[in-house]
Amino acid sequence: MTDRQPRLHVPSPPFRPGDEPDFSGLDLQKAGEAKRPAPDAGWKETADLATGLVGVLDHNHQAVGEWDPGLNPEVLREGLRHMALTRVYDERMLKLQRQGKMSFYMKSTGEEAVGVAAAMALRKSDMVFPSYRQQGILFARGRDIVDMMCHCISNSRDNLKGRQLPVHYTWAEGNFFSISGNLGTQFPQAVGYAMGAAYKGEDQVTASWIGDGTTAEGDFHAALTLASTYRAPVVFNVVNNQWAISTWQGIAKGDAPTFAAKGLGYGIASIRVDGNDFLAVYAATKWAAERARMGKGATMLELFTYRGDAHSTSDDPGRYRAKTEYTVWPLGDPIERLKNHLIGIGEWDEERHERMVEELTALVVKSYKEAESHGTLHDGPLAPTQTIFEDVYAEPDWRLRRQRQDLGV
């Protein structure tokens, strides 16, 4: 055998359980280095950005470079609060799931900036088609926490009548689409929605999120093709958190240099972003939304991040990846980084942070008590049983009417 013959190649991750992870080999452009083209620039001007890395917060927690969105401290503190709330909420919900209060849960640990910063950069009137790890959007858009919990514990106040797994939120009032459990289906739907807004002459932008693994789905290609063809005002977010359950991102990425680079072939402006940098995610989303509102079409953002915890409550990451990967992840933690930035500019301190986390914890605990007063999955009350026959069609036909009678409800 020589090197010059075809051989089946199956990529494998650099580290598995038992290994000492070392990410020094990752090719990550330094914060502040990436150029910021005008939002109406041609897609080719993003070519370097698709393989580079847009970052604003440097290792000293200073905001540097052309992408610094120049946000005032008030906005930064708000972002910090939403991210901290996301984490506190997740921790609490995980505990409750372990206590049997919920059938299932999924945390956003380590990825809080992805949802929160994007939601803050978009207008509240903009439409979002999220995946299941962007509940930060809901906090940023001010959804009632009790309502979120009532959904997760599928009780009588669940706005989805107990029809969806926990964390598969829907909130039409907040322009938050129904989260599917099937991967990637929302990406081309988001384009259709954006085309609809453009057809109606509105300046609404639509954003959608999928994970690194889901880029392998045909729907990814469908979405990018549609967006490119019809120049849809859409912002695609590929959250590269390195792991699709146990499958390393390289299984979906193949030999492409980055996930963002995949957008370039479609003539779509594409940028890889430090997904753990609140300011960078904010700035890139703002850029993409502005571009969409100018009629320049779609942008693809790869949010380079790390899934800090299990995929869901149904898997144990200790069985497929090295334990310390998250702790040595070179891009750090989004909450710590923004916190340190705020402290660095004299707009925050440890004591205030601690107080905020305590206050958020109290809020979450109190909210859960209230949520539970409307019932739990195990002990009820749930939505009335006959609701299982509702909303299948606009009006139930004879089949559903009879089946409801059959069930005796």
Added chain:
Amino acid sequence: MPAMNMLQALNSAMDVLLEKNPDVVMFGEDTGYFGGVFGATQGLQKKYGADRVFDAPINEAAIAAMAIGMAAKGLKPVAEIQFADYIFPAFDQIISEMSRLRYRSAGQFTSACVIRSPWGGGIRGGQTHSMSPEAFFTHIPGVKVVVPSNPYDAKGLLIAAAESDDPIIFFEPKRIYNGPFDGVPDAPLKSWAKHAKGEVPEGHYTVPLDKAEIVREGEACTVVTYGTLVHVAEHAAEKAGIDAEIIDLKTLAPYDIETIAASVNKTGRVVVAHEAPRTSGFGAELAAQIQEECFYALEVPIYRLTGWDTPYPHAHEWAYFPGQARFIRALETVMETR
């Protein structure tokens, strides 16, 4: 009233829809400038503009997803899948998304749209241009499935489908686009002009989505069918001299059980017929439901006349198609005259 063939009637329906509702948009493969491979959307882009009637890339999943997104935004997409055989790349979007959006969002979002698709065999289309995949869709809660059998119904049902609040899979029997078919392959082509249902009003009207129609009254036995086979059944009953009552279902999901049961309770003898393969075909649902409703009225076992459990063959198309000879045999079997 003008005489129209089925394509003209469908075109007229879409013209009416586009004219009436500015939120109606149409797209599919080759449906824009060219007007579709069968010509169903011909002239509509010119009349209403390329932002309302346009070409889609060859990606059926994208077409279905685009329809879902647009419908959620409040538009009314009427999309075309070029052949029903090509609908499978869109299957996930239809099954997992379109059909369930209202349910899973508890009514906060809906995906009311129409997916039109030329359907069925008898045109020498081979295995990839002849399928009748309706049973895949009648199995799915949340979508309605419609199969017209003549120009008048095609127009009225399509308008009703597009004005419905539910997603609709609208299968068009392409064998009878240009004229009714008796199930005799060598017979000269008939024209819709001489058929009562070839008379189609120019303007807006609807045909209800949940009502079957007795297209031939009879006392001896009941035929329950849809699409092309409605005409084959009529011709076979004439030819065999059997006083069969023929029911054109028009809508398969939900199907009109009342009309079916009333007829079977009268005749006690049933043929259910479709072109699709036999096993788990829609005829199985009909037969099961009929025995549940009419068990004590049945004189003989329900006869399922269907395509075979094979892919749709090309050269031996007429050995597969439940044509006139097989239909007569089915009728004679339930009449116990064979």
